[in-house]
């Protein structure tokens with residue numbers, strides 16, 4: 330089983346993300362970089378798929394990013410993935426989702442694969458689109474927000490989360506799936522894993538190396554015109570009272586009279 | 592610029608999701624701003640009669656694709672059908688709800704049509720004929736204004752963020768013949784709890800965290816129930832196995848924007864705040880006066896949730912005359 334994982338390096342969820350002076354980009358100097366949490370599930374699931382198929386085939390990590398993203402790929406290799414490919418090109422640094430998908434799809438065209446696993450979203454831009462877009466560009470089926478999958482007879486059967494429950498869908502391989510929390514618990518990279526990862530193949534490629542020029546990715550179709558912090562929530566009023574019943578009464582009074590919600 | 596706004600309705604068993612009305616109402620505002628018409632596409636099986644009602648949210652034309660093969664949402668058939676409608680109608684804007692289904696469709700459509708997409712929009716404005724959307728990024732730590740360039744501009748709106756407005760207009764239903772194209776996906780089954788109020792659409796959400804101490808959520812279920820609201824959870828509560836993953840609110844769970852969010856026994860970690868800080872009013876109940884959640888709550892009560900929550904439920908009953 331040949332599995333490709335689409336992996337993005339993002340600021341950790343607890344990082345403060347500041348806005349640059351120009352108001353158009355974010356400051357990332359003080360940020361702690363991690364594997365996008367949903368892509369960690371993707372790495373774990375890829376390893377499990379490979380294991381479930383007798384360990385044959387390979388798990389390839391594919392990422393578009395700056396050279397810093399090598400760290401995230403190495404972590405995935407330490408978890409057990411076999412090889413990594415980073416597309417790093419200054420022409421690709423400010424890509425929007427659709428452009429990123431075009432780059433990933435172009436890179437995948439020269440790779441063998443049965444299954445591609447992506448995150449449902451990257452927690453930086455929260456775009457929720459690259460996985461589905463890659464599948465469309467490769468003309469393969471995609472099942473998004475998968476909580477459970479199993480593969481038999483060249484078919485993948487997935488439980489996909491939807492509002493109020495679950496839908497079970499089947500797709501022929503090759504296919505792409507995106508992850509949902511609950512799919513698995515990602516393993517930690519072990520010390521021997523980290524040592525081994527240093528020797529695993531990790532290629533860094535330019536857009537030209539994957540046969541793309543700027544015409545191939547097109548112009549960005551989404552343009553940031555301003556970034557702002559959301560209005561800050563100020564801590565409001567502490568409801569006090571002699572007894573718990575007094576507090577409950579005061580709260581409901583406030584919700585009724587001030588907030589006009591009850 | 593070609594013109595026309597196309598909304599995409601979302602229905603489950605003939606019942607439209609609330610976000611459909613939000614998309615239509617916002618679509619109406621955009622269409623008026625651009626001086627063009629609003630159509631809505633409804634896909635499903637046996638849905639013609641229900642579709643008429645969409646006219647009152649401002650759609651002049653209600654394009655109904657009624658086909659047994661459209662009974663269940665399948666990414667490929669739905670994308671094929673919508674892409675066919677787009678080719679014929681040439682809308683300049685497509686608007687739909689950023690539900691799990693809406694996001695899936697919007698992303699695939701964006702690649703199929705090579706069209707700009709903004710997911711999870713919380714506001715839309717027109718700027719000299721350009722469409723500018725506001726959408727949260729980095730788990731809501733930043734709000735971005737984005738200009739969409741190229742057509743059709745696909746706008747997926749976050750549920751519960753935009754107003755529903757009824758209009759004087761009445762829509763005309765047109766049954767359309769669709770090309771379903773070829774399909775790969777096969778529907779096997781669905782397991783839906785239709786009685787459950789959907790977290791992302793609820794007006795009131797009451798969430799319980801590690802402070803619940805176990806899987807018995809009855810105290811806050813009663814509180815939520817009195818509002819017809821939904822029950823959510825922190826990730827810790829989900830990790831403990833007390834609540835299903837689908838109840839998790841936060842950066843790696845659902846983002847909710849109800850009118851009222853009541854956090855019970857939740858400390859207020861940044862990842863949790865990412866999922867609920869756009870709620871209109873936040874109430875926190877926590878026994879630790881230093882809990883960070885109080886810094887973000889409009890109203891805070893220091894106390895034991897098992898004592899306070901039932902008392903609040905009783906008080907609300909009184910106010911509501913129940």
Ligand SMILES: Cc1cc2nc3c(=O)[nH]c(=O)nc-3n(C[C@H](O)[C@H](O)[C@H](O)COP(=O)(O)OP(=O)(O)OC[C@H]3O[C@@H](n4cnc5c(N)ncnc54)[C@H](O)[C@@H]3O)c2cc1C
Pocket residue numbers: 342366799800801802803824825826827828839840841842843844845855856857858859860861862863866876877878879882894895896897
């Ligand atoms: C990558 C990543 C993603 C994450 N995503 C999410 C996410 O999506 N959603 C999320 O919620 N978390 C998420 N987290 C976890 C988050 O960091 C916190 O660990 C979690 O939110 C804490 O949950 P809690 O507030 O329920 O528990 P705690 O922090 O343990 O707080 C429990 C609170 O309950 C109070 N309490 C206890 N008993 C009572 C009582 N009887 N009455 C009243 N109060 C009581 C305590 O004073 C305490 O403040 C994520 C973390 C990471 C690293």
Ligand SMILES: Nc1ncnc2c1ncn2[C@@H]1O[C@H](COP(=O)(O)O)[C@@H](O)[C@H]1O
Pocket residue numbers: 334335336337365367368371391392393394426429433446447448449450451452454455456457458459460
């Ligand atoms: N630059 C990238 N490199 C590799 N994979 C990516 C990249 N951007 C997005 N992805 C994949 O697409 C998923 C969804 O991302 P997004 O659409 O940006 O929210 C991520 O979880 C990754 O699996």
